Amino acid sequence: MKKKKFETEAIRTQLERSKFLEHSSPIYLTSSFIFEDSEDMRASFAEEKDRNIYSRYSNPNSSEFIEKVCKMEGAEDGFAFSSGMSAVFSTFAALLNSGDHIVSARSIFGSTHSLFTQVFPKWNISHSYFKIGDLDNLEKLITPKTKIIFAESPTNPGVDILDLGALGRFSKKHKLIMIVDNCFASPYLQQPIKFGADLVIHSGTKLMDGQGRVLAGITVGKAALIDQIYRYSRITGPALSPFNAWVLSKSLETLGVRVDRHCENALKVARFLEGNKSVNWVKYPFLRSHPQYKLAKKQMKAGGCVVAFEVKGGRRAGKKFFDSISMLSLSANLGDTRSIVTHPASTTHSKLSEEERLECGITDGMVRISVGLEHAEDIINDISQALDRI
Incomplete structure (x- = not known):
């Protein structure tokens, strides 16, 4: 069967229907899930089974939302967050250690800039900025501790465009994790993974919801990196609520x-x-x-x-x-x-x-x-x- 088009995947990707055969996915407003017996419970917590345990870890609604965005972006896996900045913070925090270094485009969202300049220095995580049209000087910014290269495109608020292909080639050459904030474009207009991005971040609050109703964030990309983000977030608790995930999954249909x-x-x-x-x-x-x-x-x-x-x-x-x-x-x-x-x-x-x-x-x-x-x-x-x- 031929691969479905973007708009079709947005509408036809949904949870497995329950015994009620509902046409539209229901909302799973539950904090936790029950187990059949003690062995089922043990095996689930030991991750021998792929199933829902607690909505801070996963929930059917957030899983549906994640699956849709992964298909839209061409990503292997993802994790959904309570806000866009929660996605930005948790993604970096999960992947970085004390002493690591970030190279980032200078034109980024104000709160992301504050994260780099006020929060991460407390953990001995440093950053260097490059200007939009100055990719030729990127080499000078790389240190043995550089781990991530980050950019928004289009940028906030000046709608400048970065050459994602050039950044992708550069990140591959230096074995860096390339992260792109794709919020201004949405996966409908642009898929950074095609240009070499390892991870893509969205504020679901923006075009994904599209009606100013809910806060949300999501990071999608390589499964190995998402696993690190998931394990960090499972402990720290920035997960998206089931209701907001349901709203967003329906919003993606349009x-x-x-x-x-x-x-x-x-x-x-x-x-x-x-x-x-x-x-x-x-x-x-x-x-x-x-x-x-x-x-x-x-x-x-x-x-x-x-x-x-x-x-x-x-x-x-x-x-x-x-x-x-x-x-x-x-x-x-x-x-x-x-x-x-x-x-x-x-x-x-x-x-x-x-x-x-x-x-x-x-x-x-x-x-x-x-x-x-x-x-x-x-x-x-x-x-x-x-x-x-x-």
């Missing part, structure tokens, strides 16, 4: 059609902004003016839901723009059905110094828009009237 609309709307918004007199610059991966446009077209199916731009007039003008928004939501989330505007310098990346923000391309007048599923004309009209007021 991921393709939702992301198609997100991308269609986002490209229209980006093209509108590109011609607006109140805007200095616009960045969207599938705009021809994007610095890495050709690379984005090579790696991604479409440009995603996030558009970044800079209003003329800096922070003052930015504040006026945000205060003039009428329909769009002022929030720090993204990938929602509802369009969201965010000021990274004062919200998601506010813990960075001004110098650190500028290194990532985050200026005081920068705006990040997560373009939703409303009619594109209504989204553009709201942005337009707000720009007219600055």
